[in-house]
Every structure is written in C-alpha cells, then in structure tokens.
Amino acid sequence: MFEPMRRQLFYAAHVFFFVCCSSYEVIIALERIISSINPMQYYKRSFDLVLLATVATLIMSSAFIISYWMYGADHRSSGCFFLVVIDTATVWLNFQAIRYCGRKFEDMYGKAELSARYQVKEAHTMAVAMKPVYVASYVIKFTVNFTCIFFFMFESAFTSVTGYVEFMYTSVVAVNGGLTTGLLIRNHPRIKRRFDRAVNKFM
Structure with missing residues (x-):
C-alpha cells in the first residue's frame, strides 16, 4: 500500500487534479465578476x-508542472503552501464577487x-451559494x-508514517469534495430544485 515509487506517482497525480480543481474554482469565482461587468x-x-480549451490547457499544464515540482523535485512543503495560496485567492475572489454583483444588481x-x-442576479446567487462551500472547503484544506x-x-524524523499522513491527506480531500458538493446543492435554489426533481424520479 505504501510502496514509495508507486505512492509518489499516485500523489503526484492527486496534486495534478487538486491544482486543476482549485484553479477552476478561482476561474469560476472570477467569472462571476466578469459576467456582471457588462451583463x-x-x-x-x-x-x-x-x-475554454485555452484556459483548460493552461490550467492542466500548470498543474502538471506543479505536481512534478512537488513530488518529482521534492518540494512538498512549499507545494502545500502554494495550494493554500490558491484556495485563499478563491475565497477572496468569491467574497469580492458577492459584493460586486450585489451592488451591480442594485444599481441596475x-x-x-x-x-x-437576470445575468447579474444569477451571478450573485451563485456567488452567495458558493460562499459556504468555499469557506468550508478552505478550512478543511487549510x-x-x-x-x-x-x-x-520534519519528515526525516518520521519517515515510517509518511505513507499514512499522505493517505490521510488524500482521504480528507476526497471527503471534502463530497461535502462541498452537498453544500452547493443545498444552498443554490435552482440546483436544489433540479436535484430534488432528479431524486423524486427514483423515489
């Protein structure tokens, strides 16, 4: 389970997808603001x-470089700090989106x-719905x-538990994904209605 080389590859892949997801969160938060500038x-x-393809390519390329830098070049502490910076930017941008979109809607x-x-209201609704999602996710990932x-x-003093720490990290992040998805469904009125309709079809 904790064979070093296989573990390195697994967690490098994990970091790749982590960076992709966090980067898309930044883009989504920024898009709420952009959509309201000239609605x-x-x-x-x-x-x-x-x-879309250009942004996706840039994000995936950056994620690959970061994952290699973290695990291929062994900068895991610095890499984790960088991930915190990305998540901090997401939360900050979403708070700005709430303020800007709310003010824009009132002015219009x-x-x-x-x-x-409608475009501005939808942007504001999404930003508000994402607020608890981003905050909860940020606290967990932070x-x-x-x-x-x-x-x-200080890993050199605790090498025997490295695999367990990384496994814990991956597990918590995976649970975080499910938790934040549930929070978004719960907090966004239109998404919640669609989810309820989908559930009712199977009841």
Missing part, C-alpha cells in the same frame, strides 16, 4: 470553445434590460495542508 454583452455572447434596478439584470507543511519539514 448584456455576456448574456448574448456565444459559447467560446477556443477560450430600473436602468437595464431584464436579461442583463488544516490538512498546513499539517502536511510542518510534517514534510
């Missing part, structure tokens, strides 16, 4: 596959088309990341 233009804009009252106001930062700094 009518955003509302009318068609799906941009090239932009009676001054903009219904479609534009705790395990800082635990790992200090552990890896």
Whole structure:
C-alpha cells in the first residue's frame, strides 16, 4: 500500500487534479465578476470553445508542472503552501464577487434590460451559494495542508508514517469534495430544485 515509487506517482497525480480543481474554482469565482461587468454583452455572447480549451490547457499544464515540482523535485512543503495560496485567492475572489454583483444588481434596478439584470442576479446567487462551500472547503484544506507543511519539514524524523499522513491527506480531500458538493446543492435554489426533481424520479 505504501510502496514509495508507486505512492509518489499516485500523489503526484492527486496534486495534478487538486491544482486543476482549485484553479477552476478561482476561474469560476472570477467569472462571476466578469459576467456582471457588462451583463448584456455576456448574456448574448456565444459559447467560446477556443477560450475554454485555452484556459483548460493552461490550467492542466500548470498543474502538471506543479505536481512534478512537488513530488518529482521534492518540494512538498512549499507545494502545500502554494495550494493554500490558491484556495485563499478563491475565497477572496468569491467574497469580492458577492459584493460586486450585489451592488451591480442594485444599481441596475430600473436602468437595464431584464436579461442583463437576470445575468447579474444569477451571478450573485451563485456567488452567495458558493460562499459556504468555499469557506468550508478552505478550512478543511487549510488544516490538512498546513499539517502536511510542518510534517514534510520534519519528515526525516518520521519517515515510517509518511505513507499514512499522505493517505490521510488524500482521504480528507476526497471527503471534502463530497461535502462541498452537498453544500452547493443545498444552498443554490435552482440546483436544489433540479436535484430534488432528479431524486423524486427514483423515489
């Protein structure tokens, strides 16, 4: 279970997907703000596959470099700190999105088309729904990341438990994924309605 080389590859892959997910969280939080700057233009804009592919490629390339840097070049403590920075940026951006979208929606009252106001309202609703998700996720990931930062700094004295610490880290992050998904479903009205309808079909 804790064979070193196989474990290294497994956790490098884990970091790759972790960075991808955290980066997309940053993009989603930022997108809420961007969609409200010029909501009518955003509302009318068609799906941009090239932009999406470019962003996805950049994120995956960065994630690969970071995962190699953490495990291939053995910078796990620094890498965990970098992951904390990404998650901190996500929470901060989402709080800014709530403030900006809420203020924008109020300023647009009676001054903009219904479609534009709907776009801003939806952006605000999503940002508000994501607030407890991001905060809960941040607390969990912050705790395990800082635990790992200090552990890896003094790993030479505790090499016999390295595999168990990394397994704990992966397990907690996996549970966090399920928890935050549940929180989003619970807090976003439209997603919750769709989820309830889907569940009722099987009841």
